[in-house]
Amino acid sequence: MGIWQSLTGFLRKENTVSSAAAEKIIEEPRPPIDPYPLSPYVAWAGRRNRDPILSVFKKIFPASGNILELASGSGQHINYFAPHFPKVTFQPSDYDTDVFDTIKSTRADKGNANVADPIRIDLTDPSSWPAPADKLYDAIFVINIFQVAPVSINDGIAHLASKVLKPNGFVAIYGPFKVDGGYTTASNEAFDKEILAAKVPEWGLKDVRDLEKAAEPYGIVLKERLDLPANNFILIFGRR
Numbered sequence: 367m368g369i370w371q372s373l374t375g376f377l378r379k380e381n382t383v384s385s386a387a388a389e390k391i392i393e394e395p396r397p398p399i400d401p402y403p404l405s406p407y408v409a410w411a412g413r414r415n416r417d418p419i420l421s422v423f424k425k426i427f428p429a430s431g432n433i434l435e436l437a438s439g440s441g442q443h444i445n446y447f448a449p450h451f452p453k454v455t456f457q458p459s460d461y462d463t464d465v466f467d468t469i470k471s472t473r474a475d476k477g478n479a480n481v482a483d484p485i486r487i488d489l490t491d492p493s494s495w496p497a498p499a500d501k502l503y504d505a506i507f508v509i510n511i512f513q514v515a516p517v518s519i520n521d522g523i524a525h526l527a528s529k530v531l532k533p534n535g536f537v538a539i540y541g542p543f544k545v546d547g548g549y550t551t552a553s554n555e556a557f558d559k560e561i562l563a564a565k566v567p568e569w570g571l572k573d574v575r576d577l578e579k580a581a582e583p584y585g586i587v588l589k590e591r592l593d594l595p596a597n598n599f600i601l602i603f604g605r606r
Contacts, residue, residue, distance in 0.1 A: 401514040403439030431504035441469030459487040489522030516568040524581035537603040
């Protein structure tokens with residue numbers, strides 16, 4: 367049995383515990399939707415999803431190595447995860463350098479010596495990407511960007527992954543998604559309608575199949591789709 371099939375079984379067993387924890391957090395009033403990395407909404411969402419995500423990462427992250435986060439924003443996730451992996455070096459990154467001071471401040475507050483200084487990565491500009499000759503990564507993760515980003519961003523994620531991942535490395539993408547053109551739950555449909563009502567180009571839930579199509583030209587394929595609480599997924603991509 368492969369690691370991803372084993373993990374799916376683990377998540378089924380753990381689902382009741384994770385769901386109960388998520389429900390407690392969901393009770394916290396939700397601020398208005400605002401994708402700005404330092405907004406109250408993004409902070410609220412991070413508090414809601416960090417423990418279910420961590421439960422998966424504890425199963426799939428290596429005991430030691432290097433892990434890159436894309437679109438780190440405030441750094442709330444990477445700084446929350448880092449203490450659980452003391453022999454892993456975490457690399458935060460973002461397009462917006464204005465968030466770097468917040469990432470470093472949180473790192474200092476938590477004493478996370480295994481979180482590196484943030485680097486700027488523009489997923490549409492390969493010249494901004496880290497050089498494979500300098501370092502290869504065991505894993506790349508990204509959390510909650512696709513409801514406010516175009517599917518084409520996965521071109522950049524897959525292209526970057528094809529260059530800087532170790533041979534058995536993987537990409538973990540967390541968020542709500544449609545599947546085969548349909549919603550997996552009524553709550554995700556309502557959430558999507560709320561996002562679309564803002565009438566911002568490229569906002570809205572994306573389809574897993576469209577992400578697969580964007581990644582395929584770079585030899586990056588979907589390995590597993592993992593169900594998490596609050597109707598979200600972790601999509602695991604790796605080399606073909």
